Amino acid sequence: MELPLGQMDFETVGTVSRLLKAAVVNPLVNYLPAGWLRGLLRFTRSELAAANWADPGGWRSMVISYNGQCRQWADKLLVAGGTIPMALRNRRRLAGAVLARLIDESAADPVQVLCIGAGPGIIITDAMLQARRTAEATLLDLNDDAHQFAGDLARRHGLAERVRFITGDARDIDKLTDCRPDIVKMIGICEYLSDQQIHQIVAVLAAVMPAGAVLVANSLSKAHGTDRFFRRVFGLNMIHRSPAQLQELMAGGGFGDFLSIGEPLGVYHVVVGRKRP
Numbered sequence: 684m685e686l687p688l689g690q691m692d693f694e695t696v697g698t699v700s701r702l703l704k705a706a707v708v709n710p711l712v713n714y715l716p717a718g719w720l721r722g723l724l725r726f727t728r729s730e731l732a733a734a735n736w737a738d739p740g741g742w743r744s745m746v747i748s749y750n751g752q753c754r755q756w757a758d759k760l761l762v763a764g765g766t767i768p769m770a771l772r773n774r775r776r777l778a779g780a781v782l783a784r785l786i787d788e789s790a791a792d793p794v795q796v797l798c799i800g801a802g803p804g805i806i807i808t809d810a811m812l813q814a815r816r817t818a819e820a821t822l823l824d825l826n827d828d829a830h831q832f833a834g835d836l837a838r839r840h841g842l843a844e845r846v847r848f849i850t851g852d853a854r855d856i857d858k859l860t861d862c863r864p865d866i867v868k869m870i871g872i873c874e875y876l877s878d879q880q881i882h883q884i885v886a887v888l889a890a891v892m893p894a895g896a897v898l899v900a901n902s903l904s905k906a907h908g909t910d911r912f913f914r915r916v917f918g919l920n921m922i923h924r925s926p927a928q929l930q931e932l933m934a935g936g937g938f939g940d941f942l943s944i945g946e947p948l949g950v951y952h953v954v955v956g957r958k959r960p
């Protein structure tokens with residue numbers, strides 16, 4: 684897949700900032716007592732921290748990181764300068780571009796996209812707006828309130844007629860819809876799922892996807908250097924996997940012909956696999 688990666692507006696970290704993060708900032712946030720850091724975030728009314736405490740890794744914290752514009756000074760530091768939020772914005776741009784390209788390359792008309800753990804629907808909206816061909820999207824999430832946000836977003840962009848919503852667990856997808864998706868998006872979810880859960884979801888997907896359909900997911904590396912901070916302070920227990928480990932899980936469900944594209948901070952790779960005949 685040819686993508687104009689050089690022209691994409693990715694966020695990067697300069698050498699001095701990278702050294703400063705590795706030598707000073709990351710050790711401080713990783714090893715200062717968690718109670719102090721939580722107290723500081725509460726005192727400064729951090730919206731990112733509050734969103735994670737209410738729902739660790741939930742869709743609202745994604746929206747805060749994607750927007751990148753915050754009112755509280757702690758959020759300005761965390762969201763604008765934190766490696767994970769920067770990498771999340773890079774992943775949004777990369778995944779949106781990959782999905783738009785896959786929509787344009789599909790022979791289906793309209794192209795059916797199923798979004799697993801769709802959350803706020805921001806990435807699929809980006810992709811549908813970028814794609815030249817018409818796609819219809821089914822957004823599946825455990826949370827109704829995520830669907831409300833995604834529905835408003837779709838209406839604002841004139842996409843409401845092409846988006847529908849299902850509330851439920853991805854592992855029940857075969858019972859929740861008769862959609863035979865050409866593209867399945869699993870961005871922003873695998874890092875919260877065990878191998879066994881991914882295995883279950885991929886197996887159910889494989890049963891409903893036609894041969895040649897594509898599954899788009901993402902890996903997560905420890906390159907951000909702040910896993911200990913996120914675990915202790917935000918209660919966020921993310922599972923780190925290499926692109927190869929994720930591909931192995933996808934291969935177990937009958938996917939192959941893999942492609943893996945990294946964002947420049949090296950935190951996320953978007954992994955594309957094709958359903959084998």
Ligand SMILES: C[S@@+](CC[C@H](N)C(=O)[O-])C[C@H]1O[C@@H](n2cnc3c(N)ncnc32)[C@H](O)[C@@H]1O
Nearest residue numbers: 740741742745800801802824825852853870871
């Ligand atoms: C971190 S958010 C990511 C949202 C979106 N995919 C993105 O990348 O912007 C993860 C979303 O997955 C949903 N989710 C988690 N486990 C799920 C499951 N088993 N079935 C359906 N949705 C799930 C959560 O409710 C949440 O909205």
